[in-house]
Amino acid sequence: HPRVVVIGAGIVGCALADELTSRGWHDVTVLEQGPLFATGGSSSHAPGLVFATNPSPTMTAFANYTVAKFARLDLDDRRCFSAVGGLEVAATRQRLHDLERKRGLARSWGVRAQLVGPDECARMWPMLDSTRIRGGLYTPDDGLADAVRAGEAQARAAMARGAAFLDHHTVVGVERGGGRVRGVATDRGTFPADIVVSAAGFWGPAIGRMAGVEVPLLPMAHQYAYTAPIEGADPPPEPETVRPLLRHQDRDLYFREHGDRIGIGSYAHRPIPVHLEDVAEPGTDASAEMPSKLEFTAADFEPSWRDSVELLPALADSKVEEGFNGIFSFTPDGMPLLGESQRLRGFWLAEAVWVTHSAGAAKAVAEWMTEGRTSTDVHECDMHRFEDAQLTPAYVTDRGKQSFIEVYDVVHPMQPMQHPRPLRTSPFHQRQQEQGAFSLEGGGWERPHWYEANAPLVRPEDEAAVRDAWASRYHSPVVCAEARATREGVALYDMTPLKRLEVSGPGAMAFLQRMTTNQVDRRSGTVAYNLLLDPGGGVRSDLTVARLDDDMFQVAVSSNLDVDWLYTHLPDDGSVVLRETTAGTCCIGVWGPLARDLVQPLSGDDLSHEGFGFFKARRIRVGHVPVLALRVSYVGELGWELYTSADLGLRLWDTLWEAGRGLGAIAAGRGAFNSLRLEKGYRLAGTDMTTEHDPYEAGLGFAVRLDKGDFVGRDAAATAAEREPRRRLGCLTLDDPAHVVMGREPVLVGGRPAGYVTSAAYSTTLGRTIAYAWLPAEAAEPGTDVAVEYFGEPFAATVAAEPLVDPQMARIRR
Ligand code: FAD
Structure with a gap:
C-alpha cells in the first residue's frame, strides 16, 4: 500500500x-x-x-x-458524543415558516425532526422567554461532540x-x-x-x-463567549450538557451549556478575515499554544449579548466572563x-x-x-x-466573507451571489441587458433567467400557479411566456456557459470510448449523448460528443469536474490533446418550430431535415459568421446549437435577431429552459442523478452500450443492467394546477417519506408543475398517487409516464 x-x-x-x-x-x-x-x-x-x-x-x-x-x-x-438533541427556535414568522421547509429537508434525507410550539421549547430550555419565539424545530439525534x-x-x-x-x-x-x-x-x-x-x-x-x-478558503474569526455562572443553573453531572443545543438563527446565535455557564457563539458580527501571516507559530510564545484563538473583540459581541439576554432573560444577571475569536475556514x-x-x-x-x-x-x-x-x-x-475565475484571492475573500454572513441565513436555493458581479459575460451581454435580462449567476457567469422585454407575451393563465413568497422569488410569469413562445415560435438561448472541450489527436477516439458509455466511433459529423460513470458505475455526469473529424471531437460537459476527470485520465503518451474552449467561444441555441425558417434564409447550406439530420454536426455559415452547428436540443424542439468564436458572437446574435423579427423570435432564459427540459425528461447531472445512482435506475440505460468494449464503470454497469432497480427516478405531476414546488422536498408514499424531489418546474404546456423524484421502484409506476410535502403541506401528485411532451420526438425530428 x-x-x-x-x-x-x-x-x-x-x-x-x-x-x-x-x-x-x-x-x-x-x-x-x-x-x-x-x-x-x-x-x-x-x-x-x-x-x-x-x-x-x-x-x-x-x-x-x-x-x-x-x-x-x-x-x-x-463518551465523545452526547445525543442531547438540537432545537432551532424561530423568532419571526418567516423563520417559523422556514423551519417547515427544514423539517421537509430532514425528512428528505432521513433525519428525525419535529416542529414544536413555544411552550415545548421552553420546557426543553427553561430559561427561554417563550413569548419571544413562535416555535422550534427539534432534532433528537443531533448532539454535542467533544x-x-x-x-x-x-x-x-x-x-x-x-x-x-x-x-x-x-x-x-x-x-x-x-x-x-x-x-x-x-x-x-x-x-x-x-x-x-x-x-x-x-x-x-x-x-x-x-x-x-x-x-x-478564507480563514475567518468567529466569536465564542462564556457567561459567568448562572444563578440556580443546577449543573448536571454527566454528560456535561443535558439540554438540547439551541440555535437562534434570527439573531445568528447558538447556545450550549458548560456546567453552570452558557456558551454563546455568534455569526452576527462583521466578517473578520485573518491573514495566515498574523497567526502565531506554535511554540514561539505562550499565546501560540492556541494559535487559532485570537483575542476577543468585545465590542463586536455587544449586540449578540443583548440578543442573548432577550432570548434568555436569566442572562441579565450574568455577563460575558471570557471569550475568544476562533479561526476556521470559509470557502x-x-x-x-x-x-x-x-x-x-x-x-x-x-x-x-x-x-x-x-x-x-x-x-x-x-x-x-x-x-x-x-x-x-x-x-x-x-x-x-471552481472555475479559474473563482480561484483568485479577491474572489475567495469576497465569497468567503459572504459565506460567513450566510451561515445562519435563510438561503433560497436559487439565490445568486451578489458580488463580484458581473464577472463572466457572454458576447451577447449588452443585447441581453437591452432586453431587460433578469440574470442569476452560475460558475461566475451571468445567466439570464428571463427577459422583461417579453412581458407583453404573458397571458392570464401564466399566473395560474399560486406562488407563495418563497416560490415567487427569482420567478416571473414571463418564464411561462418564454416557454410557450419556444414551443410555438422560435427563441434564442444563450448557451455560452455550457462548458466545452476540444479533444483531438490520434488517440482521441479511443480515449473517449474508454471514458464514456455510448458509441463514440460514429461517422464524422455525428453527435452522441453519453454518460461519464465512475468506476463503481455511478453516474458522474453526462455529456454530448460531436465527432467533427476522424481525430477531432467537441465535447460539451456539465462542469469543471468533468474537465478534471477527463484530464486526469488522459494517456500520458501525448496521443490526445484536450483543450477547453469555453472562454474563447460562444453558443446560441435557436429552438422552436420556426427555427429552420429563421436560420435557413441566412445560410447557403442545406438545413432541411434530409440535408442536416437530428444529432448531426456541421460547419455552416450564418450570414457573415462561420459557425459549428449541432442539431441537438435540450428543450425538445427543432433547432441548432450554433457555436462561434467570441469575437463573432455579437454579430451572430444580431444576425439571428434581425432575421427573427418577422417570425416573432424572442430571447429566452434559463427559467423557460428548465421547464422545457423537464417536459422532455432531460436529466440534469448532479441534480437529478449523481454517482450514487446507476444509469438504469436514472432512466439513462439507453446511453450505455455495454457491447462497445471496455470503458470506465462498464463492469459495474453490466451488473446494474441485470438487477431489478430498488428505486427509480420518476416523473410526477402535481394534481392541483395551483401548486408549485422547488426541489429537495420529501415525497410521501402512503403518507410516509419515501423519496425526494430532484428538480421541479411549472410546465406551461401542461398547465401544472412537473417534479422529478427518486422513488422506491414499486411507487414509480405511472398512475401511483403520492404527495410532495411543501412547507409541511402534502400536495397530491401522480406518477406519470415520461416524457410528458412529445414522446414520439415528432417535434424534434422534422
Ligand atoms: P484543525 O483542527 O485546525 O486541524 C488542522 C491541524 O493542522 C492543526 O492541528 C494544525 O496545527 C495543523 N497544521 C497546520 N499547518 C501545519 C503544518 N505546516 N505542519 C504540521 N501541522 C500543521 N464545527 C462544528 O461542527 N460545530 C461547531 O459547533 C463548531 N463551532 C466552532 C466554533 C469556533 C469558535 C470555531 C473556531 C470553529 C467551530 N467549528 C465548529 C468549526 C470546526 O472547529 C472546524 O471546522 C474543524 O475543527 C476543522 O478541523 P480540521 O481538522 O480541519 O482543522
Missing part, C-alpha cells in the same frame, strides 16, 4: 488516519505542528455542536455518519493498526517530482510519501502554496474542499470541514483513495468544482 502522510492532527486528520487504516492502508503518518491532541487548531476549541440537517444531501450524510461513529467512540471510558477526545479516540484506533502520530513536526515544504508528490519536509527532517493529504484546516492555503496548488460556497489535485498527483485536500461532517468527509476521502470512488456523492465538495 502507498505511504501516506497526513498534515494536521485536528479532527479531520485523526478521522482520516482511522478511516484509511481501517481499510487496510497501514502506512499512515500524521504530522502535527502542535501538541497532540489539543493541537491548537480549530478542533481544539470547537464547542462541538452537531446539527445534521443541511440543504445538501451529501453534508447531511456526512453528519449522519459522524454522529453514528462518534456515538460508538469512547476514550478512557468517557472534538479533541473524538480525535484522540480515532487516532488511537489508527495507531493500533500501525499509524504514527508525530507532534511538534511543522511541515515546511512539499516535495515534488515528475508531476507527483514525493513527500514532505518538516523542521525535523523529511518524510517520503506517495500520497500527502493536507488536513491542515485553515492553514490549508499555506500548505497549498508549498505544493503549488490553489486552496480556495466561496460554504462547502468543504476534498479530493486529489489534478496539478500535483498524490496531493489531496481534506479541508474546510466542520466537526459535524468530519468523520463522514474522512470516510469519503479514504474510499476515494483506496477504491477510486466514494459511496456518498461528493461533487459539491470536490476541490475542482
Whole structure:
C-alpha cells in the first residue's frame, strides 16, 4: 500500500488516519505542528455542536455518519458524543415558516425532526422567554461532540493498526517530482510519501502554496463567549450538557451549556478575515499554544449579548466572563474542499470541514483513495468544482466573507451571489441587458433567467400557479411566456456557459470510448449523448460528443469536474490533446418550430431535415459568421446549437435577431429552459442523478452500450443492467394546477417519506408543475398517487409516464 502522510492532527486528520487504516492502508503518518491532541487548531476549541440537517444531501450524510461513529467512540471510558438533541427556535414568522421547509429537508434525507410550539421549547430550555419565539424545530439525534477526545479516540484506533502520530513536526515544504508528490519536509527532517493529504484546516492555503496548488478558503474569526455562572443553573453531572443545543438563527446565535455557564457563539458580527501571516507559530510564545484563538473583540459581541439576554432573560444577571475569536475556514460556497489535485498527483485536500461532517468527509476521502470512488456523492465538495475565475484571492475573500454572513441565513436555493458581479459575460451581454435580462449567476457567469422585454407575451393563465413568497422569488410569469413562445415560435438561448472541450489527436477516439458509455466511433459529423460513470458505475455526469473529424471531437460537459476527470485520465503518451474552449467561444441555441425558417434564409447550406439530420454536426455559415452547428436540443424542439468564436458572437446574435423579427423570435432564459427540459425528461447531472445512482435506475440505460468494449464503470454497469432497480427516478405531476414546488422536498408514499424531489418546474404546456423524484421502484409506476410535502403541506401528485411532451420526438425530428 502507498505511504501516506497526513498534515494536521485536528479532527479531520485523526478521522482520516482511522478511516484509511481501517481499510487496510497501514502506512499512515500524521504530522502535527502542535501538541497532540489539543493541537491548537480549530478542533481544539470547537464547542462541538452537531446539527445534521443541511440543504445538501451529501453534508447531511456526512453528519449522519459522524454522529453514528462518534456515538460508538469512547476514550478512557468517557463518551465523545452526547445525543442531547438540537432545537432551532424561530423568532419571526418567516423563520417559523422556514423551519417547515427544514423539517421537509430532514425528512428528505432521513433525519428525525419535529416542529414544536413555544411552550415545548421552553420546557426543553427553561430559561427561554417563550413569548419571544413562535416555535422550534427539534432534532433528537443531533448532539454535542467533544472534538479533541473524538480525535484522540480515532487516532488511537489508527495507531493500533500501525499509524504514527508525530507532534511538534511543522511541515515546511512539499516535495515534488515528475508531476507527483514525493513527500514532505518538516523542521525535523523529511518524510517520503506517495500520497500527502493536507488536513491542515485553515492553514490549508499555506500548505497549498508549498505544493503549488490553489486552496480556495478564507480563514475567518468567529466569536465564542462564556457567561459567568448562572444563578440556580443546577449543573448536571454527566454528560456535561443535558439540554438540547439551541440555535437562534434570527439573531445568528447558538447556545450550549458548560456546567453552570452558557456558551454563546455568534455569526452576527462583521466578517473578520485573518491573514495566515498574523497567526502565531506554535511554540514561539505562550499565546501560540492556541494559535487559532485570537483575542476577543468585545465590542463586536455587544449586540449578540443583548440578543442573548432577550432570548434568555436569566442572562441579565450574568455577563460575558471570557471569550475568544476562533479561526476556521470559509470557502466561496460554504462547502468543504476534498479530493486529489489534478496539478500535483498524490496531493489531496481534506479541508474546510466542520466537526459535524468530519468523520463522514474522512470516510469519503479514504474510499476515494483506496477504491477510486466514494459511496456518498461528493461533487459539491470536490476541490475542482471552481472555475479559474473563482480561484483568485479577491474572489475567495469576497465569497468567503459572504459565506460567513450566510451561515445562519435563510438561503433560497436559487439565490445568486451578489458580488463580484458581473464577472463572466457572454458576447451577447449588452443585447441581453437591452432586453431587460433578469440574470442569476452560475460558475461566475451571468445567466439570464428571463427577459422583461417579453412581458407583453404573458397571458392570464401564466399566473395560474399560486406562488407563495418563497416560490415567487427569482420567478416571473414571463418564464411561462418564454416557454410557450419556444414551443410555438422560435427563441434564442444563450448557451455560452455550457462548458466545452476540444479533444483531438490520434488517440482521441479511443480515449473517449474508454471514458464514456455510448458509441463514440460514429461517422464524422455525428453527435452522441453519453454518460461519464465512475468506476463503481455511478453516474458522474453526462455529456454530448460531436465527432467533427476522424481525430477531432467537441465535447460539451456539465462542469469543471468533468474537465478534471477527463484530464486526469488522459494517456500520458501525448496521443490526445484536450483543450477547453469555453472562454474563447460562444453558443446560441435557436429552438422552436420556426427555427429552420429563421436560420435557413441566412445560410447557403442545406438545413432541411434530409440535408442536416437530428444529432448531426456541421460547419455552416450564418450570414457573415462561420459557425459549428449541432442539431441537438435540450428543450425538445427543432433547432441548432450554433457555436462561434467570441469575437463573432455579437454579430451572430444580431444576425439571428434581425432575421427573427418577422417570425416573432424572442430571447429566452434559463427559467423557460428548465421547464422545457423537464417536459422532455432531460436529466440534469448532479441534480437529478449523481454517482450514487446507476444509469438504469436514472432512466439513462439507453446511453450505455455495454457491447462497445471496455470503458470506465462498464463492469459495474453490466451488473446494474441485470438487477431489478430498488428505486427509480420518476416523473410526477402535481394534481392541483395551483401548486408549485422547488426541489429537495420529501415525497410521501402512503403518507410516509419515501423519496425526494430532484428538480421541479411549472410546465406551461401542461398547465401544472412537473417534479422529478427518486422513488422506491414499486411507487414509480405511472398512475401511483403520492404527495410532495411543501412547507409541511402534502400536495397530491401522480406518477406519470415520461416524457410528458412529445414522446414520439415528432417535434424534434422534422
Ligand atoms: P484543525 O483542527 O485546525 O486541524 C488542522 C491541524 O493542522 C492543526 O492541528 C494544525 O496545527 C495543523 N497544521 C497546520 N499547518 C501545519 C503544518 N505546516 N505542519 C504540521 N501541522 C500543521 N464545527 C462544528 O461542527 N460545530 C461547531 O459547533 C463548531 N463551532 C466552532 C466554533 C469556533 C469558535 C470555531 C473556531 C470553529 C467551530 N467549528 C465548529 C468549526 C470546526 O472547529 C472546524 O471546522 C474543524 O475543527 C476543522 O478541523 P480540521 O481538522 O480541519 O482543522
